[in-house]
Amino acid sequence: MAWLGMRGRKRPGRALPFPAGPHLRMAQLAKTAGFDSVVAFPEECVSELQSFKPQVLVAPAQALLAAAHAIFAGDLLLESIDVAIFVLIQIGDTPVPPPERDLIWRAFRVPVYELYVDSESNLLASECEAHDGWHLRSPNLQFFLEGRELLLCCPHQPPIRTGLTASCTDGRCACGDIAPLLRAVTENFKSLAASAS
Numbered sequence: 001m002a003w004l005g006m007r008g009r010k011r012p013g014r015a016l017p018f019p020a021g022p023h024l025r026m027a028q029l030a031k032t033a034g035f036d037s038v039v040a041f042p043e044e045c046v047s048e049l050q051s052f053k054p055q056v057l058v059a060p061a062q063a064l065l066a067a068a069h070a071i072f073a074g075d076l077l078l079e080s081i082d083v084a085i086f087v088l089i090q091i092g093d094t095p096v097p098p099p100e101r102d103l104i105w106r107a108f109r110v111p112v113y114e115l116y117v118d119s120e121s122n123l124l125a126s127e128c129e130a131h132d133g134w135h136l137r138s139p140n141l142q143f144f145l146e147g148r149e150l151l152l153c154c155p156h157q158p159p160i161r162t163g164l165t166a167s168c169t170d171g172r173c174a175c176g177d178i179a180p181l182l183r184a185v186t187e188n189f190k191s192l193a194a195s196a197s
């Protein structure tokens, strides 16, 4: 699902958030890169990825888990990654469950940050530096809770149902970032149960 409000406009820079930066070698497991200064490596180009020696790796959770298993099996060597892993979570998907997140961390041994994106890699929210939730990353983007479900809305656009919930949706963050923060973002099991009945 693309974020409708961003269509037809000049696209803003799509820089990855801290601790990424253009001075780093940054790779994305994908056919095309969704962010500035990031080089894309499709699945069949693993050897090129190793030669590139990325310091930052961006990918959906399933691709990162596959890479983690390949590392544990000795089939993939990515010891160059020394800054961060960014996990892409598209609208409709859920945050990475703790056991899977732990597996990704054990494979790469660097901080893991979730990025909430639409299908065109527009960054909607990104995990707090202090891992205390997700900060909204689009200035026009607002959120509200309907029941327990987290909805995202942009002016003149219908709200997007996320299938997620958050336990706290206001207040200043200890990390110093003043962007709105969503805390304890998880799958909204309650609404799913209600819709199934």
Ligand SMILES: [Zn+2]
Pocket: 128, 129, 130, 132, 135, 173, 174, 175, 176, 177, 181
């Ligand atoms: Zn924060």
